[in-house]
Structure formats: C-alpha cells, structure tokens
Amino acid sequence: MFRKRSIFYFFLLSFIFKAILIFPDDLADRLLKEMDRALFPSSFIAKMRMTNHKPVKEDQSFDMIVYNKENVGALMIFTSPPSEKGKKMLLVANTIWFYVPGTSRAVSLSSRQPFMGSTFSNSDLMDSTMHDDYEPEVIAEEKIDVTDCYCLELKAKNKGVTYKKIIIWIRKDYRVPVKIEYYTLSGKLFKTMKLFNLKKIAGIIRPANYIMENVLQKETFTEVEILGITEKKDLKNSIFTQGYLTK
Amino acid sequence: MRRIILLLFILQVTLFAHAGSNSEDTHPEINEEEIEELPELDLEDLSQPEAGEEREYLSLTGKFVSDSYVAIKRENPYIDFDSSLGIRELENFETLRIILNIAPSRYIKGVLDGGFYFYPYVEAQATEFNNISLFLIEAFTQVSIGDVFFFKAGLQQVDWSTAYIWSVTGRLNRLNTPLSPTQEGTGVLGLTFEILSRYISYTFGLIFPDFRTANLTGDKANILCSWLANKLLFSFYDTSIMLDCAVSFDPDAAPDNMVYDFFIGSGINQEAGGFIFYADFGPVYSKKIIFREDGTAESRMDWSFIASFGFNRSILKHGFMILEYNYNSAGFSGQDMKNFSCALQSDEVTIRESALSAFRPGEMAQHHFYLHYRHNIMDLVEIGFDSIFGITDPDGLKYNNLLPTEYISPVISYIGFRNGKISLYSRFYIRHDEDDLGEFALIPYCSIIGLSFELNF
Numbered sequence: 001m002f003r004k005r006s007i008f009y010f011f012l013l014s015f016i017f018k019a020i021l022i023f024p025d026d027l028a029d030r031l032l033k034e035m036d037r038a039l040f041p042s043s044f045i046a047k048m049r050m051t052n053h054k055p056v057k058e059d060q061s062f063d064m065i066v067y068n069k070e071n072v073g074a075l076m077i078f079t080s081p082p083s084e085k086g087k088k089m090l091l092v093a094n095t096i097w098f099y100v101p102g103t104s105r106a107v108s109l110s111s112r113q114p115f116m117g118s119t120f121s122n123s124d125l126m127d128s129t130m131h132d133d134y135e136p137e138v139i140a141e142e143k144i145d146v147t148d149c150y151c152l153e154l155k156a157k158n159k160g161v162t163y164k165k166i167i168i169w170i171r172k173d174y175r176v177p178v179k180i181e182y183y184t185l186s187g188k189l190f191k192t193m194k195l196f197n198l199k200k201i202a203g204i205i206r207p208a209n210y211i212m213e214n215v216l217q218k219e220t221f222t223e224v225e226i227l228g229i230t231e232k233k234d235l236k237n238s239i240f241t242q243g244y245l246t247k
Numbered sequence: 248m249r250r251i252i253l254l255l256f257i258l259q260v261t262l263f264a265h266a267g268s269n270s271e272d273t274h275p276e277i278n279e280e281e282i283e284e285l286p287e288l289d290l291e292d293l294s295q296p297e298a299g300e301e302r303e304y305l306s307l308t309g310k311f312v313s314d315s316y317v318a319i320k321r322e323n324p325y326i327d328f329d330s331s332l333g334i335r336e337l338e339n340f341e342t343l344r345i346i347l348n349i350a351p352s353r354y355i356k357g358v359l360d361g362g363f364y365f366y367p368y369v370e371a372q373a374t375e376f377n378n379i380s381l382f383l384i385e386a387f388t389q390v391s392i393g394d395v396f397f398f399k400a401g402l403q404q405v406d407w408s409t410a411y412i413w414s415v416t417g418r419l420n421r422l423n424t425p426l427s428p429t430q431e432g433t434g435v436l437g438l439t440f441e442i443l444s445r446y447i448s449y450t451f452g453l454i455f456p457d458f459r460t461a462n463l464t465g466d467k468a469n470i471l472c473s474w475l476a477n478k479l480l481f482s483f484y485d486t487s488i489m490l491d492c493a494v495s496f497d498p499d500a501a502p503d504n505m506v507y508d509f510f511i512g513s514g515i516n517q518e519a520g521g522f523i524f525y526a527d528f529g530p531v532y533s534k535k536i537i538f539r540e541d542g543t544a545e546s547r548m549d550w551s552f553i554a555s556f557g558f559n560r561s562i563l564k565h566g567f568m569i570l571e572y573n574y575n576s577a578g579f580s581g582q583d584m585k586n587f588s589c590a591l592q593s594d595e596v597t598i599r600e601s602a603l604s605a606f607r608p609g610e611m612a613q614h615h616f617y618l619h620y621r622h623n624i625m626d627l628v629e630i631g632f633d634s635i636f637g638i639t640d641p642d643g644l645k646y647n648n649l650l651p652t653e654y655i656s657p658v659i660s661y662i663g664f665r666n667g668k669i670s671l672y673s674r675f676y677i678r679h680d681e682d683d684l685g686e687f688a689l690i691p692y693c694s695i696i697g698l699s700f701e702l703n704f
Contacts, residue, residue: 045288057625072445082666082703086348093484095518102346102360104404104420104431107411108487108516108523113561117626159520200284208285230288237445238395242480242487244443247389247397 028136028152034175035168036129041202041231042070048226052118055219062116063227070129073240088245089122094161096122099245106245112162118222119191119214121162124182130154133161141172144179148172163190174198174205189215202231318344318362320699341365344384354392360385385434397441404434405452407478407491408527409514410555412617412635413573413610415529416491416512419454419476427674428609428654429617429633437474446483452476452493474508489514508533510553521560528554535577536605538586544598551577557617569619578613579686587611588689608676609654611686612637627663632656637686653677654687667702 040046046068051061063080073092078084086101091111099106111122134154142151149169156164165183170176180193191214195207213221238244320342344362361383387401408414412429420435437454454474476493495508512529531553536546557571579587590602609615615638621631634655658672674695676687 047288052626054626057627060626083662083664083668085703092482095485095487095516095523101348104406104434105408107559108518108525109559110518110521110523110561112521113567114564117623198282200282202285205282226285228286228288236394238443241443241445241448241482243397243441243448243450244394247391 028138029131031138031150031152031170031175032131032134032136032154032168035170035177036131038174038176038204038206040068040206041204041229043233043235044068044202044229044231045235046226046229048224050116050118050120051223051225052116053219053221053223060117067235067239069235069237069240071132072235072237075239075244084116090240090242090245091122092240097242097245104246106242119212119217119220120222120224124162124193124212130166133157134166139167142169144169147178149178176205176207191215199226201226201229317346317704318342318699318701320344320697322695322697355388355390357388358385383433384431387434395443397439397443399439399441400437402434402436403439404431405437405439405454405476406431407450407476407489407512407514408555409487409489409516409525410527410557410573411569411571411619413553413555413571413575413615414512414514414527415510415531415553416478416493416527418508418510418531418533419452419474419493427656428635429619429656435474446481448478448480448482450476450478450480452478454495485518487514487516522558523560524556524558526554526556528552531577536601538583538590538602540582540586540589542586542589542593542595542598544590544601546601549577551575562620562622565623567621569617571617573615573617575610575613575615579611580613584611584685591689606689608686608690609635609637614638623662627661629658629660629662631658633658635687666704667700670697670699670701672697672699 044066046066047063048066049061049063051059053059061081062078062084065077065079067075067077073090075091076089078087088099088106090097090099090106094111096109096111096113097106098109109122113122114120115122115124133156135157136152136154138150139153140151142149149171152168152170154166154168163182164185165187167181167183168177169179171178176198177195179195181189182191182193184190191212193210193212195210197207197209198205199208200206201208208226210224211221212224322342342362342364345359347359348356349358350356361381364380364382365378383402385401385403387399387403389397389399391397405416405419407416407419420432435454437452439450439452441450442448452474454476474493474495476491478489478491481488481490490511490513492511493509508531510529510531510533512527514525514527516523516525518524529552531551532548533551534546535549535551536544538544553573553575555571555573557569559567559569561567587602587605590598591606593599593602605611616636618634618636619631621629623629632655634653636653654674654676656672656674658670660668660670662668674692674697676690676692676694
C-alpha cells in the first residue's frame, strides 16, 4: 500500500512539474525574452541607416550610431546628413532627451512622438526590449511566408508605453520576429513592421532590415538597415545620462 | 489507484512529447553557414559615415570636426525714432556666425561659436562706433576622462534649467540679447567640472566676473561678480529632479559694502500622457535696484521667488509646441515700469546707466507667458513662431485692466537641403499706443526682418 502511494505521489508531482514547464503563459514569456535577445545583444554599439519613403517626396536617409545597454538606456548620435549631424537622442525609461548642436541643453520629448519624420515613434527605434513593458500570450501558430511562427499578443503592463496592444509573429527556429502589428488605444491597427534579411550579427542570426509601414498613410514607410554592430558589455552608464548629451 | 497511476503516466508521456516539439522546431530551409555575417564596427572610426552620398563630403571634416555650421544673416530693423532710448541708430546689418566643434580625439574637444556684425551703412568717421564688431557666444575646451569626468574651461553656456526661457539658474547665464529675447545669449567665462553617473550627476562651476556688455548702448554690466555654483541631478525612471545653488560676490566691493547674490533652484521633469511637464522654482537673495517716482534710485538686498511651469507636446504628428509660465516676485508692477521709464530719460548719468543695465525685455514683468510652435510641412518647409506675453500690474498706467506687452517672432524655413536651410523671420515688438510703457515697447525697434542662410558641414 505504501509503495503504491509513493508511486502515485511521484507521478503526481512530476506531472505538476512538467505541466508548469509547458504552461502557455510561460511559453509566451520565454518567447518574448528570447525574441528580445534575438533582436539585439544586451549591450552593443551599432551603425544604422534609416530611410523615409513618402509618396510625393524624394527618399530621405539618416545614418546614426546607436549605443544600447539593457535596462539602462539607448543613445543615438546622428552622423549624416550634414544638417542632422551631431544631433543626439537618449532614451531612459519612457522619456526621450533630444539635443541639437549649438544649444546648451537637451530637451525632453515624449517617446510617442514620431522619430525624425519617420513612421517609427521614438520608442520603436530606441527601446529594443519589450519584455519589461508588455504581458505576452501565445494566441496562435501560423505560417508567415512559408515560415512557421508563433503568434503572440502583447498587452501593455503600464500606461506609459506607446502602444496598448502589439501582435508579433516569431519564427519558431531562431526566435526572431518576422512581423509586428501595432494597435492604437482604440484597438485599430496603426502600423506594421516587417523584419527580414537574416544575417549573423554578433554571432547570432538576427534580422538586419526592418520596414515600418503606416497603415493609415498609403505608400508611406520607413526602412532601417543595420550596417554594423559590435557587442560591447562594458559600456559605461554615464553615456546614458542627460549630461552626456551636451558633451 | 492503478488506473489513476496509468492515467498520469499516459498524460506525462503525451505532454512530454508536446513540450519537446516546442523546443525542437527547426527549419532546414536555412543553411546557417551560408548566412552572411555582418562586420564588426571599427570603434576608432565611428564618426565616419558609411558608404553613400555623404561619405565623400563628410570625410573631409568628419574625422576632426563634428556638428559644425556657418550661418549668414541679414537683419533689417525698422527704427522707432520716437523711442525714449537715446541709442545709436542701427540700420540694416549683417551677421556672420560660425560654430566649430573640433574633436581631435574622443576625450578632447574645442568649441568656437562666434562671428562678426557688419554695419555697412554706418560710416566709421561719422560715428564713434566701428562698422564691424566681433561677438563670441562660446569658446571653450573640454577634456573628459573615461566618459565619466568632464572638465570644461572658457566661455561657455551654463544652462542648468529645467524650463526653456526663465529659470532660477538663468541668473548664471542670463544675458540674452534684448533684440532676441528667446535666443541663447553669450556664455559666461568659467571653469566647470562634472561627474556623470546613472542616477546622480554632480556639476561644480566657478564663473569669473562678468565682462559682457549688458545693454544696447554697449555699457559694461554692473554684475561684476564671481559665482560658485553647484548642481545635483537625480534621474529615476521617467522623472528627473535637479537641485542647484549658487553664491556670488563682488570682489571689488569694500568689505562693508559687499554684494552677495544667492539662490537655491530646483527643477522637475515628468512625462504624462504624451505631455512633458516641467517646473523650475526657488528663492533668490540678491541686489535690486528700486526706481522711485521722483526719478531717483536706490539698491538694496532682498529676497524674491522665481517659478516657471510648462509643458511641451507634439501636435498632429508634424507640430510641436511649448507653453511656459513664469512668476518673478521681484518683477516690475505698472508703477515700477513707469518709474523705470522716467529713470531711462533721467539727466543724471548714473541713474540712466542703472536703468539701462536693468533693461532686460522679457524678464522685467512679474508674470510672463512663452508660447513656441513649429510645424513641419512635408519635411520641406517649417513654419512657426516664438512669442512672449509679459503682463504687468496696471497701477500707474492709463489702462484699467491687465496690460499685455507682446513680442512675437514668426519664422518660415526651407529645410529640404541635406546640408543647410534658409530662413525668413521677423521680430515684432508690439505696442498699443504711445503711452504703452511695457518692457517690449521700450525697445527702439518696431520690428526686425531677417534672412539667414545656414550651412552644415
């Protein structure tokens, strides 16, 4: 009798343990963390080029250097075109600080504002992690362009974030996002981002190109290309301060 | 019991198989060895642009010179010949301003921001003034150690404020040109030392006696004093809080007539619902000049309180606005303004010079509002305006209600060039009638129209 009970409790405990391991919420949480890691290293310096495409205007490109340190902040320094050279943007928490050369101090901006006339908001480009701001849930498994993907729905944890709801399709193999949909507070689809051109970036396969389309404005989209990247874990915290912007 | 154990076993096998399938999904269509590897960055050469149309152009300057530009301006002032200020008649003049930011290494840089005023219609022999004059806004050298410690020496802006236009700390760096009250003025000569860290940053400043001209006549400022200034900046999540204090003294004054100037400022910056709210406030103990009704003046040390509140916000995606309110308890009432106007016309040179040195349009009233707006049209044209509304107490004036005295500066710029912009702007100093004694009404210009060309390289 005692032996049978022991066997019963053994199976019961191991069942509970395994059930916890594959609980859908846990899977969603894990996927989102893995996606954050798959997009960028936790601490890096990168060179990026952003190009705005608008229906009645010549394409407009910006080159920038990005310093990013997970849980600390992101700093972006423009290197081209000449009219934008030297401008700097700093993201700390949900606040953006913007510095223009020739002025004596940085100005604080909302992270929801459009980024340099693009379809990206300030936080889209500068906040490289979503796990801290959103609660994920796996809602489907779908194919996007013959690629097997998990479909995650993200709901905002706090009111300070730019979007109330985000839906992400994450590749099952490399855990990189393929497509992201951003929704307004009223629940309408606002923007769609497509990520493509997988490359080995800092030792891991990641997308090197992003296209953000504005659903409300046809033929208006912004493309971001990662030109080079270096993982750098010893970035100093002082780089991500208001004071550093004016230096 | 056996059945239950069997059921648990079957469930485990099923779930284990399902869990395994989650972690082992692979897609053989991608051959990892064929995937291109993105090159590592050359961290020593980060400022150079990547291959592209700008590479050749910027490679000439990109190595050593960053964020630099040249601006050429022509300004046509329309003079108010009935103005009570007996100042020289500035006719049309041109400005050449050059900003050079030279960085031979990541840890050393030099900044030179200055230029020339040209008065082509002023004949040197007919006036005591030259038709070319030099101006400097900043000229300093900065050395940093490991991106944490920064030492700066020279003529520099010491702008520690949270607010845009008016702040307690503005006393350190306050001399804006009366002709353009919303633009930054000449820096101060000093040494500053800054330590930056993630949550707390500290700045110490030693500012030397002021040598700048303070008014339209070119008279020296009467603020011949040194400042010892300290700033602490706390940054937590979305909130930043600034505390600063400074003390100054007049090194030339006799010990029993020593003049002190002291303030404690604080600032806070917070985002909420797409708005950035800010506040900047603190007490000030300083020397004030009191102008009396009988045309005399006296100075005395007194406490006052300065507070600025405001917000900025983007409007309809392409617009950006700032609204700021300022209260200065030591600001002029309507009667004070009337007395001040009398002092400007006094026969006594010392009274008149005291009045001229205190003449700071945009800072004199007790209450001010600042409104800024810019709107981007198709990334080609930018239109907007800056305006200041100073509200003085109506005592002593002929008006029976609050009297606004306004300054407004509309601007339109073509921003379609990749390396510069052209701007057409104006500055209007609005007066209501000849009895208007508001701070902007005392400026001897009705308006200024300017055209500027900026070239970035």
